[in-house]
Amino acid sequence: MAEPFEHARRKLDAARYFRAQLDQTGDQPRHFAYNLEAFLMEWRSIFPILSLSDLQARPERLRADAWVVDRIKKDPLFEALKQKRDIAVHRAPLMPSGSVMVMLEEHVSPPEEFLEIELRDTAGHPVQRSEAPPDPPAGAESETYTIHFTYRFPDLPDGPREDLRTIEIRVLCDRLIAAAEDFLCAAAAGFPSS
Secondary structure: OHHHHHHHHHHHHHHHHEEEEEEOOOHHHHHHHHHHHHHHHHHHHHHHHHOOOOOOOHHHHHHHHHHHHHHHHOOOOHHHHHHHHHHHHHHHOOOEEEEEEEEEEOOOOOOHHHHEEEEOOOOOOOEEOOOOOOOOOOOOOOEEEEEEEEOOOOOOOOOOOEEEEHOOOHHHHHOOOOOOOHHHHHHHHOOOOO
């Protein structure tokens, strides 16, 4: 089983690579969609490699198939994303729904004519009064902004525990990677029954 297992590991590594690319291309919807399709294709190809391997003994193959059915095919998330992958391969490119959030922060110093400094002692009596403004701190007048892109599949089904339509696609992909890692660990252990 070493060769198919290594092949499956390489597919998982490729899926991880395309998952990382989702973070890198989040601000480019078309590139994001390309990387998402590649991710789903690599992820989906992990499972048949080991469960259909001719190198496996028949009972082990049956346990692999049972493991996939029990943990993957029964989960609405995995089945829905497998269908997305099938659509991307056989019918049309994926077009996840995207949204953009822009957060703007502005830091300004008050105008000099409104600035008055008064120092007081511990009893509250004025000690010094100054009308001259202190030197403004470096970068006192600046703007910073953050742009955050999110992607979802609004047509995913409701899961038994959560609404899959509200979960960001990159989070869903992280779950798929965790499931593939579990599958490879179970394969290494000979798919023990649970």
